[in-house]
Amino acid sequence: MSTALSIRAINLHYGAAQALRGVSIDCAPGRITAVLGRNGVGKSSTLRAITGINSVSAGEIVFDSETLRKTPPYKRARMGLGYVPQGREIFPLLTVRENLETGFAGLKGKDKSIPDYIFELFPVLKSMLGRRGGDLSGGQQQQLAIGRALVTRPKVLVLDEPTEGIQPSIIKDIGRALQFLRDEKSMTILLVEQYLDFCREIADDIYVMDRGEIMHKGPASDLDKPEVRRHLMV
Numbered sequence: 001m002s003t004a005l006s007i008r009a010i011n012l013h014y015g016a017a018q019a020l021r022g023v024s025i026d027c028a029p030g031r032i033t034a035v036l037g038r039n040g041v042g043k044s045s046t047l048r049a050i051t052g053i054n055s056v057s058a059g060e061i062v063f064d065s066e067t068l069r070k071t072p073p074y075k076r077a078r079m080g081l082g083y084v085p086q087g088r089e090i091f092p093l094l095t096v097r098e099n100l101e102t103g104f105a106g107l108k109g110k111d112k113s114i115p116d117y118i119f120e121l122f123p124v125l126k127s128m129l130g131r132r133g134g135d136l137s138g139g140q141q142q143q144l145a146i147g148r149a150l151v152t153r154p155k156v157l158v159l160d161e162p163t164e165g166i167q168p169s170i171i172k173d174i175g176r177a178l179q180f181l182r183d184e185k186s187m188t189i190l191l192v193e194q195y196l197d198f199c200r201e202i203a204d205d206i207y208v209m210d211r212g213e214i215m216h217k218g219p220a221s222d223l224d225k226p227e228v229r230r231h232l233m234v
């Protein structure tokens with residue numbers, strides 16, 4: 001299988017505590033890969049290893065045929081790795097437009113624009129361009145965080161729990177947006193989630209984590225198997 005992003009047997013430690021144990025994930029181009037697992041099993045740590053925020057203690061991450069070793073997060077972003085962090089992390093005092101423009105940092109002069117399709121996906125951002133990020137609802141902030149990542153023109157989009165704390169109608173909009181990015185923009189998407197129904201609806205491939213390890217990988221339909229759900233029950 002060809003991959004756009006490949007995580008190979010990574011370990012990650014916080015001091016003496018090991019958070020990831022030999023985690024391997026392959027993201028096929030133009031598909032949505034979802035990583036599921038309960039709280040604290042290592043989903044965010046996996047994404048932070050991919051983006052370079054946290055260093056791995058073993059294994060490797062291959063993106064766009066390049067092995068990322070000490071590559072800092074801003075260089076990974078410039079290479080085309082877009083990241084939507086858990087909790088959104090938008091800038092509350094900047095306007096919506098300014099938040100989106102922070103995505104220009106790694107772009108060449110002629111590319112420094114906000115693609116129109118972002119406003120087609122999330123019309124609310126257009127109507128609120130002059131408002132401060134902090135004035136937006138949680139769901140609107142999530143749309144802004146996704147929009148900001150799209151401004152960077154990512155080849156691979158990585159999202160940490162995009163449905164967390166968000167109302168159902170906006171979850172639907174986000175699901176549709178991710179499917180559009182996959183189907184119309186051939187984007188490769190990796191997301192971590194706890195919301196099973198969302199993953200069953202939009203994901204192609206799933207990985208299930210438990211206590212720092214991958215316990216299962218397969219098609220999204222595997223979410224109906226009792227032995228897979230066992231790892232996800234609280």
Ligand SMILES: Nc1ncnc2c1ncn2[C@@H]1O[C@H](COP(=O)(O)OP(=O)(O)OP(=O)(O)O)[C@@H](O)[C@H]1O
Pocket residue numbers: 014017019037038039040041042043044045046086
């Ligand atoms: N900065 C940190 N320092 C020390 N331990 C950490 C740190 N971040 C995470 N951990 C620990 O590493 C383990 C994995 O955490 P991680 O946040 O990756 O899990 P998660 O599956 O994303 O959970 P959640 O859904 O709650 O975000 C947990 O035991 C957590 O307590």
